[in-house]
Amino acid sequence: MxxxxxxxxxxxxxxxxxxxxxRCIEASKRIRWDIDRDVIxxxxxxxxxxxxxxxxxxxxxxxxxxxxxxxxxSQVQGRTYANMFGTIERYIGVKMLDVSRTHGFGDQVAFEAxxxxxxxxxxxxxxxxxxxxxxxxxxxxxxxFELSGNDVAxxxxxxxxxxxxxxxxxxxxxxxxxxxxxIDGAAGLSDLFKDVFLFHWKEEAQHAILDxxxxxxxxATLEPAARDAAVxxxxxxxxxxxxxxxxxxxxxxxxxxxxxxxxxAHGAAVESNTLRAYRWQYIVSGALEPRFQKALxxxxxxxxxxxxxxxxxxxxxxxxGCGEPALH
Numbered sequence: 001m002x003x004x005x006x007x008x009x010x011x012x013x014x015x016x017x018x019x020x021x022x023r024c025i026e027a028s029k030r031i032r033w034d035i036d037r038d039v040i041x042x043x044x045x046x047x048x049x050x051x052x053x054x055x056x057x058x059x060x061x062x063x064x065x066x067x068x069x070x071x072x073x074s075q076v077q078g079r080t081y082a083n084m085f086g087t088i089e090r091y092i093g094v095k096m097l098d099v100s101r102t103h104g105f106g107d108q109v110a111f112e113a114x115x116x117x118x119x120x121x122x123x124x125x126x127x128x129x130x131x132x133x134x135x136x137x138x139x140x141x142x143x144x145f146e147l148s149g150n151d152v153a154x155x156x157x158x159x160x161x162x163x164x165x166x167x168x169x170x171x172x173x174x175x176x177x178x179x180x181x182x183i184d185g186a187a188g189l190s191d192l193f194k195d196v197f198l199f200h201w202k203e204e205a206q207h208a209i210l211d212x213x214x215x216x217x218x219x220a221t222l223e224p225a226a227r228d229a230a231v232x233x234x235x236x237x238x239x240x241x242x243x244x245x246x247x248x249x250x251x252x253x254x255x256x257x258x259x260x261x262x263x264x265a266h267g268a269a270v271e272s273n274t275l276r277a278y279r280w281q282y283i284v285s286g287a288l289e290p291r292f293q294k295a296l297x298x299x300x301x302x303x304x305x306x307x308x309x310x311x312x313x314x315x316x317x318x319x320x321g322c323g324e325p326a327l328h
Contacts, residue, residue, distance in 0.1 A: 017213055021113040024206040028116045031202045035127050039199050043192045045138040047071075051078020051193045053186035056178060058277040062269060069260045076143070076256045077277060078193055079135045080248055083145045084282065085175070085200070086128030091153035092168055092207075093121035099161070099214050110213075117210055120203045125149075131196055140259045146251050147244055155240055162222060162230035165215035167237045169295065172208040174286030176201055212295055219299045231304040235311045238283065242315065245282060249275035280319045287312050 033039065045051075050071055054060045057077045059070040100114035136143070156164055179201040183194060222230065253271035256262065262270055286292055297305055 017217075018107055018109050020209060020213060021107070021110040024113045024209055025109065025116060027206050028113070028120070028203070033199050033202065035123065035130060039127065039195055040130060040134075040192070045134050045190060045192060047075060047138055049190040049193075050074040050186075050188050051190055052081055053182050053189060055182040055186075056081070056277065056281055058273055058280070061273050061276070062266075064266055064269075065260075065262075069262065072260050073256055075135075075139060076252050077274070078190075079132070079139065079143060080145065080252055080278075081281070082128045082131045082135070082193075082196065084147070084248075086125050086132070087145075087147050087149045087152055088171055089121045089124050089128070090149035091156045091164075092171075093118050093125070094153060095157060095161075095164055095168065096121065096210070096214075099165075113206075113210055114214075117207050120207070124200060124203070127196065127200070134192075142259060143255050144251050146247050152244065156237060159233040159237055160226075160230050161218045162215070162227065163233035163237055165211060165218055166230075166234050166296065166299075167241075169208060169211040169215050170286040170289075170292050171282075172204050172211055173289045173292050174282070175204050176208060177285060177289055178281070208291075215295065216299065227300075228304060231300060231307055235308060238308075238311055238315075241283060242279065245278040246275060249278050276319055279315050283315055284312070284319045287316075 036042075048071075050057075052074045054070075054074070057074045059065065059073045062070070062073070065073065096114050097118045100111055100118065103111040103114065132145070156167065175197075179197050183189065183197050186194075219227065250271060253267065253274045256274075257267050257270055296308065300308070
Protein backbone atom coordinates (compact mmCIF):
# COMPACT_ATOMS: atom_id res chain seq x y z
CA MET A 1 0.00 0.00 0.00
CA UNK A 2 1.51 3.42 -0.90
CA UNK A 3 2.66 5.67 1.88
CA UNK A 4 1.29 9.19 2.31
CA UNK A 5 4.56 10.57 0.94
CA UNK A 6 4.38 8.34 -2.13
CA UNK A 7 0.75 9.33 -2.75
CA UNK A 8 1.59 13.03 -2.47
CA UNK A 9 4.49 12.59 -4.87
CA UNK A 10 2.27 10.77 -7.38
CA UNK A 11 -0.37 13.49 -7.16
CA UNK A 12 2.22 16.20 -7.66
CA UNK A 13 3.48 14.52 -10.81
CA UNK A 14 0.08 14.06 -12.49
CA UNK A 15 0.36 15.26 -16.06
CA UNK A 16 -1.20 18.68 -16.68
CA UNK A 17 -3.49 17.14 -19.29
CA UNK A 18 -4.87 14.69 -16.72
CA UNK A 19 -5.72 17.62 -14.47
CA UNK A 20 -7.58 19.27 -17.36
CA UNK A 21 -9.63 16.11 -17.90
CA UNK A 22 -10.41 16.11 -14.16
CA ARG A 23 -11.63 19.72 -14.30
CA CYS A 24 -13.94 18.81 -17.17
CA ILE A 25 -15.44 16.03 -15.06
CA GLU A 26 -15.96 18.41 -12.15
CA ALA A 27 -17.67 20.94 -14.40
CA SER A 28 -19.81 18.21 -16.01
CA LYS A 29 -21.09 17.14 -12.59
CA ARG A 30 -21.69 20.71 -11.42
CA ILE A 31 -23.70 21.99 -14.40
CA ARG A 32 -25.56 18.77 -15.28
CA TRP A 33 -29.04 19.62 -16.60
CA ASP A 34 -32.24 17.84 -17.60
CA ILE A 35 -34.15 18.49 -20.83
CA ASP A 36 -37.63 18.77 -19.30
CA ARG A 37 -36.83 20.13 -15.85
CA ASP A 38 -34.30 22.78 -16.85
CA VAL A 39 -34.69 23.57 -20.56
CA ILE A 40 -38.15 23.04 -22.04
CA UNK A 41 -40.16 23.33 -18.81
CA UNK A 42 -43.47 22.70 -20.58
CA UNK A 43 -43.03 25.63 -22.97
CA UNK A 44 -43.82 25.98 -26.67
CA UNK A 45 -42.47 28.30 -29.34
CA UNK A 46 -44.10 31.72 -29.64
CA UNK A 47 -43.74 32.93 -33.23
CA UNK A 48 -43.90 36.53 -32.07
CA UNK A 49 -40.20 36.21 -31.27
CA UNK A 50 -37.05 35.61 -33.31
CA UNK A 51 -35.08 32.40 -32.99
CA UNK A 52 -31.72 33.58 -34.37
CA UNK A 53 -30.37 37.14 -34.04
CA UNK A 54 -29.51 39.12 -37.16
CA UNK A 55 -25.79 38.66 -36.52
CA UNK A 56 -26.25 34.97 -37.36
CA UNK A 57 -29.24 34.96 -39.73
CA UNK A 58 -28.10 38.05 -41.69
CA UNK A 59 -31.78 38.98 -42.08
CA UNK A 60 -30.74 42.64 -42.09
CA UNK A 61 -28.85 42.02 -45.34
CA UNK A 62 -32.17 41.67 -47.20
CA UNK A 63 -33.63 45.22 -47.18
CA UNK A 64 -36.69 44.24 -49.21
CA UNK A 65 -38.06 42.04 -46.41
CA UNK A 66 -40.85 43.37 -44.23
CA UNK A 67 -40.46 43.17 -40.42
CA UNK A 68 -42.76 40.12 -40.37
CA UNK A 69 -40.70 38.43 -43.08
CA UNK A 70 -37.44 39.13 -41.25
CA UNK A 71 -38.96 37.57 -38.14
CA UNK A 72 -39.95 34.43 -40.03
CA UNK A 73 -36.56 34.27 -41.76
CA SER A 74 -34.88 34.10 -38.33
CA GLN A 75 -37.24 31.29 -37.32
CA VAL A 76 -36.56 29.21 -40.44
CA GLN A 77 -32.83 29.53 -39.93
CA GLY A 78 -33.16 28.90 -36.19
CA ARG A 79 -35.02 25.66 -36.85
CA THR A 80 -32.23 24.55 -39.16
CA TYR A 81 -29.63 25.72 -36.63
CA ALA A 82 -31.06 23.35 -34.01
CA ASN A 83 -31.36 20.52 -36.54
CA MET A 84 -27.82 21.07 -37.71
CA PHE A 85 -26.43 20.62 -34.21
CA GLY A 86 -28.53 17.51 -33.70
CA THR A 87 -27.11 16.10 -36.94
CA ILE A 88 -23.51 17.01 -36.18
CA GLU A 89 -23.69 15.51 -32.71
CA ARG A 90 -24.57 12.12 -34.19
CA TYR A 91 -21.02 11.70 -35.46
CA ILE A 92 -19.40 13.46 -32.49
CA GLY A 93 -20.87 10.99 -30.00
CA VAL A 94 -19.67 8.00 -32.02
CA LYS A 95 -16.21 9.48 -32.53
CA MET A 96 -15.62 10.41 -28.91
CA LEU A 97 -16.82 7.02 -27.71
CA ASP A 98 -14.29 5.48 -30.08
CA VAL A 99 -11.55 7.83 -28.86
CA SER A 100 -12.38 7.03 -25.23
CA ARG A 101 -11.38 3.40 -25.82
CA THR A 102 -7.74 4.47 -26.20
CA HIS A 103 -7.88 5.50 -22.53
CA GLY A 104 -9.85 2.45 -21.38
CA PHE A 105 -6.91 0.61 -19.83
CA GLY A 106 -4.90 3.73 -19.08
CA ASP A 107 -5.92 7.12 -17.73
CA GLN A 108 -9.29 6.49 -16.12
CA VAL A 109 -9.84 10.21 -15.54
CA ALA A 110 -9.58 10.88 -19.26
CA PHE A 111 -11.76 7.83 -19.91
CA GLU A 112 -14.51 9.13 -17.61
CA ALA A 113 -14.35 12.61 -19.10
CA UNK A 114 -14.87 11.28 -22.63
CA UNK A 115 -17.64 8.88 -21.59
CA UNK A 116 -19.40 11.82 -19.95
CA UNK A 117 -18.97 13.85 -23.14
CA UNK A 118 -20.57 11.02 -25.14
CA UNK A 119 -23.49 10.82 -22.72
CA UNK A 120 -24.02 14.57 -22.97
CA UNK A 121 -23.93 14.48 -26.77
CA UNK A 122 -26.64 11.81 -26.74
CA UNK A 123 -28.72 14.09 -24.51
CA UNK A 124 -28.14 17.00 -26.89
CA UNK A 125 -29.38 14.92 -29.81
CA UNK A 126 -32.61 14.19 -27.93
CA UNK A 127 -32.95 17.87 -27.02
CA UNK A 128 -32.70 18.92 -30.66
CA UNK A 129 -35.19 16.23 -31.72
CA UNK A 130 -37.61 17.69 -29.19
CA UNK A 131 -36.97 21.21 -30.46
CA UNK A 132 -37.70 20.11 -34.05
CA UNK A 133 -41.03 18.66 -32.93
CA UNK A 134 -41.94 21.88 -31.11
CA UNK A 135 -40.91 23.99 -34.10
CA UNK A 136 -42.97 21.75 -36.38
CA UNK A 137 -46.03 22.28 -34.20
CA UNK A 138 -45.67 26.06 -34.32
CA UNK A 139 -44.47 26.80 -37.86
CA UNK A 140 -46.31 26.45 -41.18
CA UNK A 141 -45.98 23.09 -42.99
CA UNK A 142 -43.50 22.56 -45.80
CA UNK A 143 -40.15 22.82 -43.98
CA UNK A 144 -37.62 20.11 -44.89
CA PHE A 145 -34.35 19.31 -43.21
CA GLU A 146 -32.46 17.62 -46.00
CA LEU A 147 -29.48 16.19 -44.13
CA SER A 148 -29.32 12.67 -42.70
CA GLY A 149 -27.39 12.33 -39.46
CA ASN A 150 -26.23 8.84 -40.39
CA ASP A 151 -25.09 9.90 -43.87
CA VAL A 152 -23.22 12.89 -42.48
CA ALA A 153 -21.60 10.70 -39.83
CA UNK A 154 -20.55 8.12 -42.41
CA UNK A 155 -18.89 10.81 -44.51
CA UNK A 156 -17.11 12.52 -41.61
CA UNK A 157 -16.02 9.31 -39.87
CA UNK A 158 -14.52 8.08 -43.11
CA UNK A 159 -11.70 10.58 -42.57
CA UNK A 160 -8.70 10.15 -40.28
CA UNK A 161 -8.93 10.95 -36.57
CA UNK A 162 -6.77 14.08 -36.82
CA UNK A 163 -9.10 15.66 -39.39
CA UNK A 164 -12.27 14.60 -37.55
CA UNK A 165 -11.01 15.96 -34.23
CA UNK A 166 -9.98 19.22 -35.90
CA UNK A 167 -13.48 19.64 -37.37
CA UNK A 168 -15.08 18.74 -34.04
CA UNK A 169 -12.97 21.26 -32.13
CA UNK A 170 -13.91 23.91 -34.71
CA UNK A 171 -17.64 23.15 -34.33
CA UNK A 172 -17.69 23.17 -30.56
CA UNK A 173 -15.71 26.40 -30.42
CA UNK A 174 -18.02 28.24 -32.81
CA UNK A 175 -21.09 27.04 -30.91
CA UNK A 176 -19.69 28.77 -27.82
CA UNK A 177 -18.78 31.91 -29.75
CA UNK A 178 -22.29 32.17 -31.21
CA UNK A 179 -23.91 31.94 -27.80
CA UNK A 180 -21.57 34.34 -26.01
CA UNK A 181 -21.31 36.99 -28.74
CA UNK A 182 -24.75 36.88 -30.30
CA ILE A 183 -27.51 34.75 -28.79
CA ASP A 184 -27.00 35.58 -25.11
CA GLY A 185 -27.38 39.35 -25.40
CA ALA A 186 -29.82 39.57 -28.30
CA ALA A 187 -33.12 41.37 -27.76
CA GLY A 188 -36.42 39.93 -28.97
CA LEU A 189 -35.34 36.27 -29.09
CA SER A 190 -37.59 33.42 -28.04
CA ASP A 191 -36.87 32.63 -24.38
CA LEU A 192 -37.14 28.92 -25.12
CA PHE A 193 -34.74 29.08 -28.05
CA LYS A 194 -32.28 31.13 -25.98
CA ASP A 195 -32.45 28.64 -23.11
CA VAL A 196 -31.79 25.71 -25.44
CA PHE A 197 -28.48 27.25 -26.43
CA LEU A 198 -27.66 28.48 -22.93
CA PHE A 199 -27.74 24.92 -21.60
CA HIS A 200 -26.08 23.55 -24.72
CA TRP A 201 -23.26 26.09 -24.28
CA LYS A 202 -22.72 25.09 -20.64
CA GLU A 203 -21.73 21.56 -21.63
CA GLU A 204 -20.04 22.41 -24.93
CA ALA A 205 -17.55 24.54 -22.99
CA GLN A 206 -16.07 21.34 -21.52
CA HIS A 207 -16.39 19.45 -24.79
CA ALA A 208 -14.21 21.95 -26.66
CA ILE A 209 -11.44 21.44 -24.08
CA LEU A 210 -11.62 17.67 -24.50
CA ASP A 211 -11.69 17.96 -28.30
CA UNK A 212 -8.50 19.98 -28.25
CA UNK A 213 -6.78 17.61 -25.82
CA UNK A 214 -7.59 14.64 -28.01
CA UNK A 215 -6.61 16.48 -31.20
CA UNK A 216 -3.19 17.30 -29.73
CA UNK A 217 -2.85 13.74 -28.45
CA UNK A 218 -3.66 12.32 -31.88
CA UNK A 219 -1.25 14.73 -33.55
CA ALA A 220 1.60 13.44 -31.38
CA THR A 221 1.19 9.97 -32.94
CA LEU A 222 1.58 11.13 -36.56
CA GLU A 223 4.60 11.12 -38.79
CA PRO A 224 5.01 14.20 -41.04
CA ALA A 225 3.60 12.47 -44.12
CA ALA A 226 0.53 11.27 -42.21
CA ARG A 227 -0.07 14.76 -40.83
CA ASP A 228 0.21 16.21 -44.31
CA ALA A 229 -2.43 13.74 -45.51
CA ALA A 230 -4.60 14.59 -42.51
CA VAL A 231 -4.56 18.27 -43.45
CA UNK A 232 -5.81 17.24 -46.89
CA UNK A 233 -8.66 15.31 -45.28
CA UNK A 234 -9.59 18.32 -43.13
CA UNK A 235 -9.83 20.35 -46.34
CA UNK A 236 -12.07 17.63 -47.81
CA UNK A 237 -14.30 17.89 -44.72
CA UNK A 238 -14.57 21.66 -45.15
CA UNK A 239 -15.65 21.13 -48.75
CA UNK A 240 -18.11 18.45 -47.72
CA UNK A 241 -19.68 20.66 -45.06
CA UNK A 242 -20.03 23.44 -47.59
CA UNK A 243 -21.81 21.08 -49.98
CA UNK A 244 -24.31 20.20 -47.24
CA UNK A 245 -24.89 23.87 -46.51
CA UNK A 246 -25.69 24.55 -50.14
CA UNK A 247 -28.35 21.82 -50.10
CA UNK A 248 -30.01 23.10 -46.93
CA UNK A 249 -29.78 26.76 -47.96
CA UNK A 250 -31.73 25.98 -51.14
CA UNK A 251 -34.41 24.10 -49.19
CA UNK A 252 -34.74 26.80 -46.53
CA UNK A 253 -34.84 29.65 -49.03
CA UNK A 254 -37.57 27.90 -51.05
CA UNK A 255 -39.67 27.23 -47.93
CA UNK A 256 -39.23 30.77 -46.67
CA UNK A 257 -40.12 32.40 -49.97
CA UNK A 258 -43.21 30.25 -50.43
CA UNK A 259 -44.58 30.78 -46.92
CA UNK A 260 -43.55 34.44 -46.58
CA UNK A 261 -44.81 35.39 -50.03
CA UNK A 262 -41.47 36.66 -51.34
CA UNK A 263 -41.74 37.28 -55.08
CA UNK A 264 -39.65 35.38 -57.62
CA ALA A 265 -37.57 38.47 -58.42
CA HIS A 266 -36.09 38.33 -54.91
CA GLY A 267 -35.81 34.54 -54.59
CA ALA A 268 -32.21 34.34 -55.80
CA ALA A 269 -31.15 37.02 -53.32
CA VAL A 270 -32.80 35.12 -50.47
CA GLU A 271 -31.03 31.88 -51.43
CA SER A 272 -27.66 33.61 -51.79
CA ASN A 273 -28.05 35.36 -48.43
CA THR A 274 -29.12 32.14 -46.73
CA LEU A 275 -26.02 30.35 -48.02
CA ARG A 276 -23.92 33.31 -46.92
CA ALA A 277 -25.42 33.06 -43.43
CA TYR A 278 -24.82 29.32 -43.27
CA ARG A 279 -21.24 29.59 -44.45
CA TRP A 280 -20.73 32.24 -41.78
CA GLN A 281 -22.43 30.23 -39.05
CA TYR A 282 -20.93 26.78 -39.68
CA ILE A 283 -17.54 27.41 -41.28
CA VAL A 284 -16.17 30.95 -41.27
CA SER A 285 -17.07 32.05 -37.73
CA GLY A 286 -15.26 28.97 -36.37
CA ALA A 287 -12.28 29.39 -38.66
CA LEU A 288 -11.87 32.95 -37.37
CA GLU A 289 -12.04 31.94 -33.71
CA PRO A 290 -8.64 32.83 -32.16
CA ARG A 291 -8.55 29.65 -30.10
CA PHE A 292 -9.07 27.47 -33.18
CA GLN A 293 -6.54 29.46 -35.20
CA LYS A 294 -3.97 29.05 -32.42
CA ALA A 295 -4.49 25.29 -32.15
CA LEU A 296 -4.41 24.76 -35.91
CA UNK A 297 -1.31 26.92 -36.23
CA UNK A 298 0.51 24.94 -33.56
CA UNK A 299 -0.31 21.58 -35.15
CA UNK A 300 0.56 22.41 -38.76
CA UNK A 301 3.53 23.66 -40.71
CA UNK A 302 3.40 27.02 -42.44
CA UNK A 303 2.77 25.27 -45.77
CA UNK A 304 -0.01 23.09 -44.34
CA UNK A 305 -1.69 26.07 -42.70
CA UNK A 306 -1.47 27.88 -46.03
CA UNK A 307 -3.34 25.01 -47.70
CA UNK A 308 -6.19 25.29 -45.19
CA UNK A 309 -6.30 29.06 -45.58
CA UNK A 310 -6.42 28.72 -49.38
CA UNK A 311 -9.38 26.32 -49.06
CA UNK A 312 -11.18 28.79 -46.81
CA UNK A 313 -10.43 31.85 -48.94
CA UNK A 314 -13.43 31.52 -51.34
CA UNK A 315 -15.78 31.06 -48.39
CA UNK A 316 -14.34 34.09 -46.61
CA UNK A 317 -14.79 36.10 -49.79
CA UNK A 318 -18.40 34.93 -50.19
CA UNK A 319 -19.26 35.77 -46.59
CA UNK A 320 -17.57 39.16 -46.89
CA GLY A 321 -18.18 41.85 -44.31
CA CYS A 322 -20.33 39.83 -41.91
CA GLY A 323 -17.22 38.13 -40.56
CA GLU A 324 -16.68 40.61 -37.77
CA PRO A 325 -15.25 39.58 -34.38
CA ALA A 326 -18.55 40.53 -32.71
CA LEU A 327 -21.51 38.57 -34.00
CA HIS A 328 -24.31 40.94 -32.99
